[in-house]
Amino acid sequence: MPSFRRHRDPEGRMSLGDHLRELRNRVTIAAVAILLGAVVGWVYYNQIINALTKPLQDLQASRADGVVNINFAGMTDAFALQLTTSLFVGVILASPVWLFQIWGFIVPGLTKKEKLIARLFVVAAVPLFLAGCFFAFIMVPKAVAVLLGFTPEGAYNLQDGSQYLNFVLKFIVAFGCAFLLPVFLVALNLVGILPARAMLRSWRPAVMIIFVFAAIMTPTPDAYTMIFLASPMIALYFASIGVAFLLDRRKEETKPDWLDVADDEASAL
Numbered sequence: 001m002p003s004f005r006r007h008r009d010p011e012g013r014m015s016l017g018d019h020l021r022e023l024r025n026r027v028t029i030a031a032v033a034i035l036l037g038a039v040v041g042w043v044y045y046n047q048i049i050n051a052l053t054k055p056l057q058d059l060q061a062s063r064a065d066g067v068v069n070i071n072f073a074g075m076t077d078a079f080a081l082q083l084t085t086s087l088f089v090g091v092i093l094a095s096p097v098w099l100f101q102i103w104g105f106i107v108p109g110l111t112k113k114e115k116l117i118a119r120l121f122v123v124a125a126v127p128l129f130l131a132g133c134f135f136a137f138i139m140v141p142k143a144v145a146v147l148l149g150f151t152p153e154g155a156y157n158l159q160d161g162s163q164y165l166n167f168v169l170k171f172i173v174a175f176g177c178a179f180l181l182p183v184f185l186v187a188l189n190l191v192g193i194l195p196a197r198a199m200l201r202s203w204r205p206a207v208m209i210i211f212v213f214a215a216i217m218t219p220t221p222d223a224y225t226m227i228f229l230a231s232p233m234i235a236l237y238f239a240s241i242g243v244a245f246l247l248d249r250r251k252e253e254t255k256p257d258w259l260d261v262a263d264d265e266a267s268a269l
Contacts, residue, residue, distance in 0.1 A: 026101040033097035034090040041089025055141035071158040088169040099125045125183045132179030136172040174217035178233045182240035189244040196244035
């Protein structure tokens, strides 16, 4: 993973221009990684689209009558669908790169400890992100079966290809992002930015923000899908608070006694 040399003033602060240049560099690296992953998605598009539309195929096979499939209404819909699907695949495949770039930009320093935490962050975040995507992929057939189960008997159910893939892909990526919540919180706690007590005091606004995020990310207007996404996020939030309390207790036990001395008192050193 590339690292950036940060230019600081004598007081250790970075200028606004340095922040913007670093943001540009990190966004460029993440974008290139996503495009490379999108190439893989483009090459294996047929296999991917077959896997994503399998819930519709299974539902079609279980019905005695009616038609269940995706439909391309416009001439450019098939091309746009392949492009969108490839980009979503690129986001998933490039997750180690863009997650590292996000954390590298959030942490303002590049000390030895922070570099180690950045690597640990990626090691923990990537499996969780992929696990969230996989969990959503498993749940897609059940969500599709429930939503299309209200179709009257004998009616055709031709789904617009773009809308259907938007539903499935957003569902998968939303769960992947949701599973990243505890990693971000614990990582911020490790570098001393977010104490456990502050996380516990803020649980009410945090729950509200989680529900807002779930409402935005879920592709359907029903409340059930929103609750289905928000529930594990809330559980992961409180689990990260528990881990943060353990880390804070360990910090207190290993903290030198001279750090508790007031500024106007002489320490034992």
